[in-house]
Amino acid sequence: MKDNNSGKSSLLREEKEEKILVDPYGRKVTGLRISITDRCNLSCMYCHNEGADCCSCGPVGHEMSPELICGIVREAAKFGVSKIKFSGGEPLFRKDFEDILACLPPLKEVSATTNGIMLEKRAKTLKAAGLDRVNVSLDTLNSEKYGKITGAPPGTLEKVIKGIDSAVEAGLTPVKLNMVLLKGINDNEIDDMMDFTRPYKGKVILQLIELMNIAPELSKYTIDSKALEKSLEERASEVRVRHLHHRKKYIINGVEVEFVRPMDNSEFCANCSRLRITADGKLKPCLLVHDNLVDAREAKTPEEIEKLLRLAVSRRRPYYTPIIGIEELEKKRRQEKYIKRSKNKATEK
């Protein structure tokens, strides 16, 4: 009788136990950020290319097949991963993007980040294939500046704006406009971008992004993002906090403005819930770490994929961590000295 009961309760426990992926720092992985190509038709002055070695350098033949992408997502979904972000390079370079979308298992959200140039023609088919929403990179509304930032030929900005309209029409909403802030180039355009966003009446969100200093020559374009965020807060009628990265959203004159502040931000990293996948099929624990990738290209069975996912998750660590202040350090040192002295006294006795 006793045995039966304990057997039953352990079975119940197993049934109740949620299968999840948690890293050594207690961060649950609920999303995948999948790069599906390194190819791109722009050469933005700041591009981190999702941590790949360089933009436009990945040979097409090395790109993951729809089968491999969907196999990894299917396995990750069994462990509570419910949000997928497709990125690149330029994800719309993949002619089979619709095929990739069509083979995904049911998920809470499937989105993509694109430069928008090829979005006008694809918005409807992408939506029909299962894409829920898009983020479109748009740093400026000035054609000349757009060309300077992205290296694009004249007329490209107009294509991007048509792409945004098509995405809204197709229901790939809310569309987020990604504006990377560059001191002396576009930091005077934030209000113009809000004015551009407002007429879409909530179907478009403005996302302001702090520049990640991936190269020394970019330092001069870094804005004071803390001061900017404070001024946004002062202007906001409402402030919301997202679970992902604990990012803040400010409602200003009817426009939703999300702020992405990744640099030296330990709170951002502490709330990082995505595992990355490179275009050539490597599981990447962090955007900024390049020596701990896990190759998943040869994985054939669900068991193999699960093993590799677990290995990659076990290698995750927050890139930025809180720095202990001088006072705390002093306190810690005094405590350690005190403990050492007490121990010595105890052994002397």
Ligand SMILES: Nc1nc2c(ncn2[C@@H]2O[C@H](COP(=O)(O)OP(=O)(O)OP(=O)(O)O)[C@@H](O)[C@H]2O)c(=O)[nH]1
């Ligand atoms: N450091 C760092 N930056 C990130 C991370 N995820 C996104 N970003 C940056 O956030 C900015 C916006 O990225 P998007 O691809 O548009 O997507 P997102 O805002 O992260 O995702 P959603 O808001 O859910 O659409 C880009 O500049 C990314 O480089 C991350 O995990 N680490």
Ligand SMILES: C[S@@+](CC[C@H](N)C(=O)[O-])C[C@H]1O[C@@H](n2cnc3c(N)ncnc32)[C@H](O)[C@@H]1O
């Ligand atoms: C690498 S791009 C790939 C997707 C697509 N090609 C695009 O530009 O939207 C993804 C996002 O990262 C942003 N990004 C790239 N380099 C960045 C950097 N150094 N700092 C902040 N954001 C950056 C881009 O502006 C874009 O919104």
Ligand code: SF4
């Ligand atoms: S469009 Fe995207 S991937 Fe291409 S260079 Fe610009 S930021 Fe990088």
Ligand code: SF4
């Ligand atoms: S740990 Fe930090 S830097 Fe690394 S991917 Fe997560 S949020 Fe980005």
